[in-house]
Amino acid sequence: MAWEFRKTGPGENVAVEAQTDPFAAPKWAPPVWHMPEFLVLAVNVVRVLVRVAVVLIRNIVPVSAASALAWLGHRFGWQLPAALVVLVLLAVGAWAVIDRPSFVRCIGRPVRARWRLVRVYRRDWQPVLTTAGLSRTHKRREYLPSIVRVCCGPTCDRVLVRMLKGQAPDAWEKVAPNLAHGFGAQLVRVRQGTANRWYWDAGVLRVRQVPKPGRIWLEFVRKDALAVPMPALPLLEASEVDLRGVVIGRQEDGSPWRLRLLGTHVLIAGATGAGKGSIIWSTVRALLPLILAGLVEVWAVDPKRMELSFGRALFERYGRYCDDPTGGMVKLLEDAATDMNERAAEFAGVVRSFTPSHRHPFRVVIVDELAFLTAYCPERDLRKRAEAALAVLTSQGRSVGYCVIGAQQDARKEVNNLRNLFPDRIALRLDESEQVDMVLGDGARDRGALADQISPVPAIGAGVGFVRLETSPDPIRVRAAFVDDHDIRHMVTLAVPDDSTPDAA
Numbered sequence: 001m002a003w004e005f006r007k008t009g010p011g012e013n014v015a016v017e018a019q020t021d022p023f024a025a026p027k028w029a030p031p032v033w034h035m036p037e038f039l040v041l042a043v044n045v046v047r048v049l050v051r052v053a054v055v056l057i058r059n060i061v062p063v064s065a066a067s068a069l070a071w072l073g074h075r076f077g078w079q080l081p082a083a084l085v086v087l088v089l090l091a092v093g094a095w096a097v098i099d100r101p102s103f104v105r106c107i108g109r110p111v112r113a114r115w116r117l118v119r120v121y122r123r124d125w126q127p128v129l130t131t132a133g134l135s136r137t138h139k140r141r142e143y144l145p146s147i148v149r150v151c152c153g154p155t156c157d158r159v160l161v162r163m164l165k166g167q168a169p170d171a172w173e174k175v176a177p178n179l180a181h182g183f184g185a186q187l188v189r190v191r192q193g194t195a196n197r198w199y200w201d202a203g204v205l206r207v208r209q210v211p212k213p214g215r216i217w218l219e220f221v222r223k224d225a226l227a228v229p230m231p232a233l234p235l236l237e238a239s240e241v242d243l244r245g246v247v248i249g250r251q252e253d254g255s256p257w258r259l260r261l262l263g264t265h266v267l268i269a270g271a272t273g274a275g276k277g278s279i280i281w282s283t284v285r286a287l288l289p290l291i292l293a294g295l296v297e298v299w300a301v302d303p304k305r306m307e308l309s310f311g312r313a314l315f316e317r318y319g320r321y322c323d324d325p326t327g328g329m330v331k332l333l334e335d336a337a338t339d340m341n342e343r344a345a346e347f348a349g350v351v352r353s354f355t356p357s358h359r360h361p362f363r364v365v366i367v368d369e370l371a372f373l374t375a376y377c378p379e380r381d382l383r384k385r386a387e388a389a390l391a392v393l394t395s396q397g398r399s400v401g402y403c404v405i406g407a408q409q410d411a412r413k414e415v416n417n418l419r420n421l422f423p424d425r426i427a428l429r430l431d432e433s434e435q436v437d438m439v440l441g442d443g444a445r446d447r448g449a450l451a452d453q454i455s456p457v458p459a460i461g462a463g464v465g466f467v468r469l470e471t472s473p474d475p476i477r478v479r480a481a482f483v484d485d486h487d488i489r490h491m492v493t494l495a496v497p498d499d500s501t502p503d504a505a
């Protein structure tokens with residue numbers, strides 16, 4: 001066997017002397033050093049030993065268990081380790097039956113993560129990344145980003161990746177579809193990478209995730225966690241409702257979707273049939289206990305006379321309702337703005353953070369179709385007045401207990417130039433991809449907010465959308481609970497038992 005060591009860099013070649021033809025052009029080839037065989041052998045032995053040690057350390061638990069069983073079998077015969085294995089399996093089975101959530105958390109998910117690391121991600125890593133253009137070759141050597149960790153959730157895998165030096169997350173965002181196809185996922189989202197930071201808190205060792213440059217999380221969505229509609233959420237006690245986050249649906253990871261109302265305004269954008277109504281009604285439902293307690297009022301502006309008219313009796317009893325296109329709706333907004341100014345004058349220098357009370361209830365102004373008031377209304381004067389009132393409410397109302405929830409079908413600027421006055425925005429199904437960034441802010445679509453790809457089939461996609469939370473630039477996929485006509489009637493009957501309108505029957 002010939003052992004040789006070649007230098008292969010450009011400029012390191014040498015002329016090959018052995019030429020039979022004296023007139024032939026000189027031939028160039030890499031210089032070759034012949035190495036002693038024992039040295040090559042020693043290097044390879046050390047390499048193998050290091051690899052074996054790494055594998056043993058990485059799999060320390062199964063390796064230790066297998067070694068202990070082997071030693072017991074050798075010392076006392078095979079019956080003892082066999083009995084131990086059966087006992088452990090029985091104990092694990094009992095754990096799985098008795099406390100499934102903790103079993104899934106401690107055993108199921110880590111085992112599944114390990115399995116998917118080996119069978120899916122490590123196996124296909126090199127070919128998929130090379131095809132997607134995420135590896136680099138330098139001096140004939142291929143450099144690949146490496147997998148740090150894999151975590152499995154119920155519907156998606158998260159893979160923590162150490163990028164190549166000089167790579168940035170947007171290089172991965174651009175090839176997200178390639179990665180999804182390559183690893184058999186429905187879609188891939190790229191998130192800021194994190195690292196664990198351990199710290200002492202009152203004598204307890206805690207861990208928190210801190211952003212880590214050079215790393216990214218790849219979220220491989222295996223199946224749509226929000227594909228099944230969610231029924232209306234149960235009504236809570238008034239003391240359980242938190243205006244800093246009322247629960248109106250669920251997030252993709254299965255946790256509750258909390259919509260902040262206190263100290264903000266919310267814009268809901270979605271094409272027709274996208275499910276704006278379910279967000280509005282889930283919010284009203286979540287607020288109902290506080291509405292009945294007199295601590296929250298809903299003022300409803302209903303240009304379409306469809307969605308909110310179901311709850312007319314409720315709004316009229318505990319707040320206000322208007323669907324008058326000839327000026328009534330604008331008057332309602334102006335009244336809200338006037339009251340808000342009076343509150344601001346009363347609170348000035350006295351109240352710093354708003355707490356709802358019977359005298360000053362938290363007021364939620366819901367406008368079902370903003371564009372009707374700001375763009376489509378035929379009377380210019382009314383449009384201007386509506387815009388002015390909305391601008392006052394959204395720019396100054398947050399700190400004095402006002403929250404405007406506006407819904408609109410069209411996200412374009414010409415239709416609603418007050419968009420930026422709504423700090424919290426929800427993008428439901430949108431007709432065009434450009435509208436996603438208009439609603440959620442620049443780069444939201446690249447970061448995975450594919451609102452234009454939400455299914456138009458109501459059972460699958462209605463009420464599904466993307467939100468951006470204050471704490472992170474990454475959009476979160478959510479679905480609102482579906483409050484159907486029956487639920488609305490039930491809410492109205494609860495709130496207005498003596499109501500005799502046909503809807504309340």
Ligand SMILES: Nc1ncnc2c1ncn2[C@@H]1O[C@H](COP(=O)(O)OP(=O)(O)OP(=O)(O)O)[C@@H](O)[C@H]1O
Pocket residue numbers: 229230270271272273274275276277278307409458459462463464479480481482483
């Ligand atoms: N969260 C949801 N889960 C399941 N289905 C829903 C949900 N929200 C709405 N739907 C279904 O989608 C249909 C359309 O919803 P909705 O009327 O709320 O849409 P919209 O965005 O308000 O439309 P438009 O702008 O035309 O009024 C509803 O009739 C209902 O069947």
